[in-house]
Each structure stands twice: as structure tokens, then as C-alpha cells.
Amino acid sequence: MLTTKRLIIRPIEKLDYDDICEYGSDEEPSQYMLYWPKSKEEVEKYIDNCIDKIKSTNLSELIWREYVMELRDEGKVIGNISLQTRGNEAELGWISNKRYWNKGYMTEAVNAIIDYAFNMLGIKRIFATCNDKNIASFKVMEKSKMVKIRTDINHKSYRRGVEVTYNRLIYCIENM
């Protein structure tokens, strides 16, 4: 568990279901995301899947750690951050409740997770990607001292089974 000025950052738990449904089943935060929104049933399965994945300890494999950020004052979960590691590289992803946007919460959480990954998990390089229209997301990357290393123009992917094309920004931070 990590503690910052306003947040507790900890592995996802079954009890987080109601708070996660508030933003995970909302179309607006998910407009630039490939795997969200989720129906309430999908959120339940997702949490179970994350809990199973966190138990994995084989460092040569992809390890998926799904964290939540909880407001220290209210005990409310307002966002998720995923950290997927393979060897000494990692990729971050995030989503949060729109009622709490633009207050610096995600930047606070991401900075703490980057420090943790570098200092406690031995990670050397962390990546994050987003749609170039997703200003809030690449602002979080820049405020976390990540640097844009590439833009994939007309990147193709699938969003809930439908092909989508977008300009994908790739950011990175290295542990010097």
C-alpha cells in the first residue's frame, strides 16, 4: 500500500465494486479507452480477474497489477491504475471518476506508482500510451516527467470488437 498527501494507493479488492461501477460503467471517461466501459457484470468479473492476476509471482511473465486510488479523507475509490510489468519494463494505464477530474489526483497517484516501480520492483523503463485527442491523459504523463518518444499515426486497434484508428502517443520514463 502507498500513501500520498491525499490518497491511499492499494491493490484492487472486491469491496471496490460499487465505487468502480460509478466510473467504469460510465461512457464518458471511456471514450478513448479500448477496454472500457464495462457493464456492472463485467466490472465484477474484471475485479476477480485482477485479484487473480495480482497473485502471479513469476517475474519472467507479464505481471498485471491493478491498483485503486482511494481518498484518504472519505475512504472512497475514485480511480484505477494498472501497472503491467515484464522483466524490467512496465506499462501504465488509468481511469478515474469524472467528479474528481482536474484536481491533480491521477498525477499524484501515477508519480507514487512510478517511484514504487523504480525503487521497489526494480523497473527500469515505464511506458504509457494514449489517443492524441486525450489531453488529460497525456498531461498526466507530462506532469509525471514522462517524455513523448513516438507518435503512431493512424494506429489501428480494436475497441470492444470494433476496429478503431487513432493517432497513438507513446510516452516513456527511465530510471537513470
Ligand SMILES: CC(C)(COP(=O)(O)OP(=O)(O)OC[C@H]1O[C@@H](n2cnc3c(N)ncnc32)[C@H](O)[C@@H]1OP(=O)(O)O)[C@@H](O)C(=O)NCCC(=O)NCCS
Ligand atoms: C486521464 C484522467 C485519469 C486524468 O485524471 P485527473 O485526476 O483529472 O488528472 P490530473 O488532474 O492529475 O491532470 C489532468 C491535467 O489535464 C488537464 N486537462 C484536462 N482536460 C484538458 C483539456 N481539455 N485541455 C487542456 N488541459 C486539460 C488538467 O487541467 C490537468 O492539468 P493541470 O494540472 O496542469 O491543470 C481522467 O481524465 C480520466 O479518467 N479520463 C478518462 C480515462 C482515460 O482516458 N484514461 C486514459 C486512457 S489512455
